[in-house]
Amino acid sequence: MTATDIEVVKSDSPNTEGYHQFQLGEFTFSRDEYFVYIAWPTGSHMMSVDAFLRALQRDVAWDFFYGIVNFDGVFGTVNHYGTVDVFAGRYNDSYRKAELDYSENHETPAIRETFKSILADWTNSTFDPFASPHETGAAWGVKNGDNISAVTRRRVAAARMVGVPGDEQIRSDESGMPVNRMFLDVDQSEPVVEPEPGFEGEVAAFNLFSYLSRSDVTWNPSVVSACKDSLFCPTTEEYILPIIHGNDRVEWFIQLSDQITWDVEDRDTGAVRSRVTMKAGDVCAMPADIRHQGYSPKRSMLLVWENGSSDVPELIASGKAPTYPVEF
């Protein structure tokens, strides 16, 4: 199934606020000036439109990421890497006990194209869902143009390492990636690389901190180096992670600069398990049975380290591998 084969189901005409209504299976999605309304056969839900669009932007950009993307305590998606569950109340203890939770499984291209269409239709010219609150105008109001270039940014994913010839290249003023206002004090000097003739393609280095200081998005991990399935996915963070990420594998955080505080909850019930404060140089695992949401008071640099092996979720789900990374 390709994107051109997908027929996104939406209303023939926009509502009085100028936005279309969308349908995916039995889920319907609509918005007005302030809110998003999600309905399914056993219930309905409201979210603030800015929070919904910020979460939707990450879900689309990450292609549903690793595991669960909770938009809030009720609605979200589960990635099965080929198909995706769309759920309501599935990871909410009260909904589960009341048997009001609901879930549908969809082919990834179908949900991908539907979510991309919602994002394009509902994001006004004044709003950038990837930006920090200080860096964007409001999501509110009636339909007011669009911001297609912002919501369709290309996701960076180096095959070997940023800066290696033929791979993703470094960021600069000339490439349209200026230093962010909160990283103006970050040293921009590049490493001195002295390859011998014939080894220009393998003797490579770049300034990771400069590269991150020039990111124009927040909470958007992207690969800068790959050692087989070991992926360095650094990202710059400001304000609040717009989703609550439920793990299907252990991931690790390495705080490169400044500070982030994480609320950690049980992945399935939402019961609080811990609060983690990370400062520059701190390293912390996020176990495979938790969900987490981060708070970054100042724009910070976070290295998210992932094991991208497709075998890992099944090993953990089946109990063949523990939900935590090391025994000691």
Add this chain to the structure above:
Amino acid sequence: MGTPSKSGGVEKSAYTTVFGSLDSYDKGGVELINDDARHYAFSNIFEVAATSKPWEKVAVAKNFEYVLEAVRAEGTSQWRTAAHDEFVVCLDGRVTVELVKLDVSPLAADAEGSIALDGEPAGRPMGRIHLGHGHQALLPSGAAYRFSTAAPAVLMMQTIAGPDTQFRWAEICQTV
């Protein structure tokens, strides 16, 4: 006084980015509500480097066979090689990397982790890289590499656990 932002709020006129170093780091931690601290394996790279011997490769993160190692760089390292790409990030100080394309690798093509080499490597010089704060370099598969530094520095290695990877979780991690 500050700077008006697109949101209608006012931002500070300047911000200070806080990095850690061997001589100056501030460690956070896990506040337990209903969990075991060991599940988070919480440590600090600068603290690990500060208490390590030069060139010890101490795992600070592990995900199946893959590891991140904290290394206290001081003086000149042994030559090492791996059969797969590795990467190094300089988190404090300045380090020079020398690279040699080995005539014959002592490792099988599917070997995991790096090993130390005895003496000088036989092969063609590939070049040198001078790394500063926040710089990341490729250590290509099949190459021998050696680090040197004029003053203590801190490196983070992206690699696979090998015979010289040290696991000291109980020593470096928050346990309660």
